Amino acid sequence: MPIEFEGGCLCEKVRYRSTAKPIVTAHCYCTDCRKIGGTGHATHTVVPFDAFELTGAVTEFDRVADSGNRINRRFCPSCGSALYHTREGLSGMVVIRTSSMDDPELAKPERALYTGSAISWDHLDPDLSNFEKMAPQRATPSQLPE
Numbered sequence: 001m002p003i004e005f006e007g008g009c010l011c012e013k014v015r016y017r018s019t020a021k022p023i024v025t026a027h028c029y030c031t032d033c034r035k036i037g038g039t040g041h042a043t044h045t046v047v048p049f050d051a052f053e054l055t056g057a058v059t060e061f062d063r064v065a066d067s068g069n070r071i072n073r074r075f076c077p078s079c080g081s082a083l084y085h086t087r088e089g090l091s092g093m094v095v096i097r098t099s100s101m102d103d104p105e106l107a108k109p110e111r112a113l114y115t116g117s118a119i120s121w122d123h124l125d126p127d128l129s130n131f132e133k134m135a136p137q138r139a140t141p142s143q144l145p146e
């Protein structure tokens with residue numbers, strides 16, 4: 001399988017690659033993503049878990065999100081870069097922190113989640129599908145947009 005994209009943490013001890021193109025990319029404005037990130041929201045890119053190959057050790061933080069889903073976030077233990085998470089309700093998928101991609105231009109944000117929690121100064125793109133909280137449907141491969 002050809003490599004579609006690669007990424008990793010700031011110190012380069014953790015690297016990943018994906019043999020699948022991004023399925024969907026979304027901004028999330030929830031308070032957890034804000035707290036953990038560097039600004040008012042995080043941008044996430046979903047790929048199938050089977051297409052995702054990780055090298056290097058990551059540390060984990062497990063928490064039940066506002067959606068009620070348990071989210072397991074992975075970071076580089078050396079430099080602290082947020083890399084990806086997996087969560088209940090999205091089995092078989094890995095949710096990559098888009099900012100960790102070597103070429104984030106490959107990801108095209110389509111939706112904005114938890115815009116009800118957005119900070120007033122964090123611009124919301126009116127061209128995206130905006131959701132007050134979680135997108136209504138569960139993101140399974142058959143339901144995700146092409």
Ligand SMILES: [Zn+2]
Nearest residue numbers: 009011076079
């Ligand atoms: Zn690192």
Ligand SMILES: [Zn+2]
Nearest residue numbers: 028029030033
């Ligand atoms: Zn979030």
